Amino acid sequence: MKADGGNGNGRAGSYRFRDCKHDGCTEIFPEYSGREHRRKNRMLEFAPNTYMLEYQDGAYLCNGTKRVEAPLNLETLEEAVRQCPKLQQVSLDDAPFGDECFPILARIPKLSMLALLRGRQIAGHGLELLKDLPLKDLFLQRTALDDEGLAQAAQIVKLENIYIAACHHVTPEGLLAISWRDKLQVSDTDRHDDEGLAGLFTEAERKAYEDARAYKIMKNRISLDGPELQGPVHALQEFFDDMNRWERTAEQKGRGNQADIDELFARRVSRASRPGWRPVHLSWKKGGTYTDYHLVVGERVTKSKFWIYAEEGIFYYRYLMRLVGDKWMIDNAQWCREGRWSFCGL
Structure with missing residues (x-):
């Protein structure tokens, strides 16, 4: 007012x-x-x-x-x-x-x-x-x-x-x-x-x-051509090649051979099978799952354990290689999703 x-x-x-x-x-x-x-x-x-x-x-x-x-x-x-x-x-x-x-x-x-x-x-x-x-x-x-x-x-x-x-x-x-x-x-x-x-x-x-x-958690990075990684890298690459052959055969026949993959895992994988490993859930990808994988770098855990990292485009995987007796075998497999590593099948 x-x-x-x-x-x-x-x-x-x-x-x-x-x-x-x-x-x-x-x-x-x-x-x-x-x-x-x-x-x-x-x-x-x-x-x-x-x-x-x-x-x-x-x-x-x-x-x-x-x-x-x-x-x-x-x-x-x-x-x-x-x-x-x-x-x-x-x-x-x-x-x-x-x-x-x-x-x-x-x-x-x-x-x-x-x-x-x-x-x-x-x-x-x-x-x-x-x-x-x-x-x-x-x-x-x-x-x-x-x-x-x-x-x-x-x-x-x-x-x-x-x-x-x-x-x-x-x-x-x-x-x-x-x-x-x-x-x-x-x-x-x-x-x-x-x-x-x-x-x-x-x-x-x-x-x-x-x-x-993907790589922010790495501590003891090692080049793949380092002498201590020759055995683990060779064993992992052989597993990739064997799996690709098995998958291509399964693709041709329309079904996978359970006995063959059981024998492959017995030779290459140290852990008992569990959900996610191929002996439990048979599956295959056209041309082979690991065809486009390439190994990138290694990481030392102990003298007898190493992580080997692999990439497929922007997808990241790592495989724990462990010395069992005189053989390098796969002890674990993980993939990275949104920056976090977790278990995945082989």
Whole structure:
């Protein structure tokens, strides 16, 4: 409100009060504008059982059904988070705000999926605030995500998938810097358009990243042509050749010969068979599983045990060779998935 004072002749004038709402007094009393925003936000009614919140066509969408007409901004997002304690999935495409949204999103204790596609002001500086949330899937395609934002995303403990197609501020060096992070799939392509199909990284840049993940645990690296590896390498290569021959024969006949593979494993493999080894689950690949494998490097475990590493494109394997009597035999087999080694069959 505003009071108009004296009439200029020294006498007390009459006072009239203007309605600030209609006379535009928010410029004189800016706190009125803030109160008005809060009042309007209190009028928004989000479904308290909302687990999935989206923004489409000028409205928030709760669980794909209830529409809440409101602009997409930080104030309405904060109100939605306040009213929806069961939120798990949030999708806010084309958001007009930037990284200041992350302190708000950090208040969603059950957040498992977050999509901020085409948020042109979002660089990811603040993603570290989400590190302790159960967030598994993060969609940031076509945002302003940069190397620092990617590094912060990698700190999110439960994160399994991050999508960064057309995020051109992310560099190969930024990707390499998060090679320490296991169990994380980084997708730099999508099928939305040619820009997404092109991807962010060359084949060589992607290979450098996968190499760093696969070999980061190595301690006692040895060249394959070293004298102590001649026996283990020869034994492993013979196993590959024998298996390829067995598989090609199985392919021709339409079935594998159990007796032949039992004899092969008895000669080459030291461990008792278990699920994953061929004597339990017979299978073969056209041309032979190991046709395109090439041995890369060795790692000393003890004088009688060595890991031999092999690659097939961007797939990584390693075989533990153990000296049994006077013979080198395969004692274990592993493959690397998202930076972590685990058992695989032969």
